[in-house]
Amino acid sequence: MAVFEYRGILTSTGKGVHGVRDADNPKTLRALLRKEGILLTQAAEEQAAKATAGRQLNLRFLSGRVPIADIALMTRQLSTLIGAKIPLFESLSALIEQVEKEGLRRALTNIRDQVREGTSFATALETHPKLFSGMYVNMVRAGEASGTLEGVLDRLTTFMESQSQLQGKIMAALAYPILMMIIAAVLISVLMVAVVPKVTAIFQSMNRALPWYTSLLIAVSKAAAGYWWLIGSGVVIGIVLFRRWKSRPVGKLVWDTFVLRMPIFGKLFQMVAIARFARTLGTLLAAGVPLLQAMGIVRTVLGNAALEKVVEQATGSIREGESIAEPLKRSKRFPPMVTHMIAIGEKSGQLEEMLDSVADAYDKAVETRVQMLTSLLEPLIIVFMGGAVAFIAMSILFPLIQMSEFVN
Numbered sequence: 001m002a003v004f005e006y007r008g009i010l011t012s013t014g015k016g017v018h019g020v021r022d023a024d025n026p027k028t029l030r031a032l033l034r035k036e037g038i039l040l041t042q043a044a045e046e047q048a049a050k051a052t053a054g055r056q057l058n059l060r061f062l063s064g065r066v067p068i069a070d071i072a073l074m075t076r077q078l079s080t081l082i083g084a085k086i087p088l089f090e091s092l093s094a095l096i097e098q099v100e101k102e103g104l105r106r107a108l109t110n111i112r113d114q115v116r117e118g119t120s121f122a123t124a125l126e127t128h129p130k131l132f133s134g135m136y137v138n139m140v141r142a143g144e145a146s147g148t149l150e151g152v153l154d155r156l157t158t159f160m161e162s163q164s165q166l167q168g169k170i171m172a173a174l175a176y177p178i179l180m181m182i183i184a185a186v187l188i189s190v191l192m193v194a195v196v197p198k199v200t201a202i203f204q205s206m207n208r209a210l211p212w213y214t215s216l217l218i219a220v221s222k223a224a225a226g227y228w229w230l231i232g233s234g235v236v237i238g239i240v241l242f243r244r245w246k247s248r249p250v251g252k253l254v255w256d257t258f259v260l261r262m263p264i265f266g267k268l269f270q271m272v273a274i275a276r277f278a279r280t281l282g283t284l285l286a287a288g289v290p291l292l293q294a295m296g297i298v299r300t301v302l303g304n305a306a307l308e309k310v311v312e313q314a315t316g317s318i319r320e321g322e323s324i325a326e327p328l329k330r331s332k333r334f335p336p337m338v339t340h341m342i343a344i345g346e347k348s349g350q351l352e353e354m355l356d357s358v359a360d361a362y363d364k365a366v367e368t369r370v371q372m373l374t375s376l377l378e379p380l381i382i383v384f385m386g387g388a389v390a391f392i393a394m395s396i397l398f399p400l401i402q403m404s405e406f407v408n
Helices: 026-035 046-051 059-063 068-083 088-098 102-116 121-125 134-146 149-205 212-226 228-247 249-261 265-286 291-301 305-319 325-331 336-348 351-407
Strands: 002-010 016-023 038-045
Touching (some): 002 026, 016 026, 068 102, 088 102, 121 134, 134 149, 134 265, 134 291, 212 228, 212 351, 228 249, 249 265, 249 305, 265 291, 265 305, 265 351, 305 325
Antiparallel strands (some): 002 038
């Protein structure tokens, strides 16, 4: 059976529609759509559509870039449909008709076909790792096994929405300082390359001794104007070598350990990782995922090799009969408050609630800290810009004043 991209017209309203539908051949597709009141005007098999993608838009490239907000919305809609007692196959078919992102629509079409052939929903999701994470797949698998798929999808939606909101707040807070830094870099570069050489040419023609700061400015300006290609190449090569080193396990561990020890920002990165750890583990346990399996999934979402190593060691200790809190406490990577709350949750049988409380507290702490850092960064950037421009102006004006006094 083939998958077709089609365009048609609703016979009842005359409105144009488009979508993806599987059928044996175009004739069968036309008959299927006619039953739904759609007059087929154009149909292209998926393989043929790929051949024309280069002339329009590379949808395959975009398929791995579906925003988390779109996946959260799709999950919410699927939960609603399943809660209305609509079978999974029909629910997926309904979603395919209304999903806007082409990459997500293709993935859902493939998942629906697998479900129709008898594959479990979780196993079908697992074939699209760029869209559905290991946590997503394992929670769905637990929901299918326990008959609570609707509730699991609700938890997944809440989790993804909270992560998306936190990322949005952080990016919104950092947008202005980043813009200021870009403007400062462009402004100083233009001054050094285009303005300073023309003005300092006057000094060189007069054969007079210049102040050290003016000589420094001239040297920097000549280097920027004459060797910009060498400087740029060095920066690019340095970035490539650094990324290659950081992609190796040893390099990633060394760098991530350094990141956690950085002044000011290290604490922020640690708080983000701990919030992610607590939120993910709490969500997985609440969905019925076994603890050891949940710890293995959590390790992959932390984004820091040093903390991943701690969680891996903690998983081994738990497998040997220890509690969750003890190995985390021994690592000294998790604050005492976090390990204490986890220990209380284990003893009281309310671990999921405690983890959610930890995640809420750290999400708020991250938001507060980001706001504090941005409030400090803004005046620092302004001072840096003002200082750089003042240095350039001083290096140009002072020699001019001295020369005018000498001439007089």
